[in-house]
Amino acid sequence: MPLGRSLEVGIGLVADRRPLLLLDVDGVLNPFAADDCPEGYREHAFFPEDESPVRLCDAHGPWLNDLAQGFDLVWATGWEDEANTFITPVLSLPLLPVVRFPPAPFDAAEKVPAIDAFADGRPAAWVDDAHAPEAWAWADARVAPTMLVATDPSRGLTAKTVEELLCWRTSL
Numbered sequence: 001m002p003l004g005r006s007l008e009v010g011i012g013l014v015a016d017r018r019p020l021l022l023l024d025v026d027g028v029l030n031p032f033a034a035d036d037c038p039e040g041y042r043e044h045a046f047f048p049e050d051e052s053p054v055r056l057c058d059a060h061g062p063w064l065n066d067l068a069q070g071f072d073l074v075w076a077t078g079w080e081d082e083a084n085t086f087i088t089p090v091l092s093l094p095l096l097p098v099v100r101f102p103p104a105p106f107d108a109a110e111k112v113p114a115i116d117a118f119a120d121g122r123p124a125a126w127v128d129d130a131h132a133p134e135a136w137a138w139a140d141a142r143v144a145p146t147m148l149v150a151t152d153p154s155r156g157l158t159a160k161t162v163e164e165l166l167c168w169r170t171s172l
Contacts, residue, residue: 019123019145019169021071022099022115023064025079025087027129027153030054034154046086054086055156061091063162070169072097076115076126078104108132119144123172125165129153145172 026032032052037043043053064073075083076099084095099118102110109132115124116138125147126135139146147168149161 017122018070018072019125019172020119021067021073021165022076022119022124022126022128023073023096024128024130025075025077025083028127028151028157029056029060029087029091031152031154031156033152038155044086044090046082056087056090057156058091059159060157061093063157063159064091064093067162067165067169068093070166071125074099074118076111076118076128078106109134111135112138125149125168127151127157127161127165129156 023029031038031041032055034055037053037055038057040059041055041057043055046054067073073093074097077083078101079087080098080100083098087093088095097118099111099114101114108128108130111128112132112134115126115135119142121144123145124142126139127149128135129151130153131148131150135148139148145168147165149165151157151161
């Protein structure tokens, strides 16, 4: 085994096969469905032509960096590269890999083939506010451990959700 590669004790995964944490933006990091900007969030006018600001929570940066200790974080959002342009600097995240989806607008079910190809048999947790029935069927049919996490688009990512993800990761 080359230097720098090691087996993670107790979970049977090679370090470069860590589980993926697939992250949507709208409804997960940006609680767009909230009537008002939730406490702890700040509004950003990333897209001046859009009347809706993007709401981001400073706590999400440390939470996601904690999750990155056990997961490989990946953008799984229609934002694609714009997530790295706008979100990563605000949350102090490194640039993340991006799942490529069909051109927008697309149906939530159209995310599934791209997610499946990107995951390529790796364990994966997918956090989204709009999992299509096809996503649940995909997760049920996978051999690799898979967790779908549905968020409330008016609340987004919560401390409870982060704890659930950490517990699932530990259980592998």
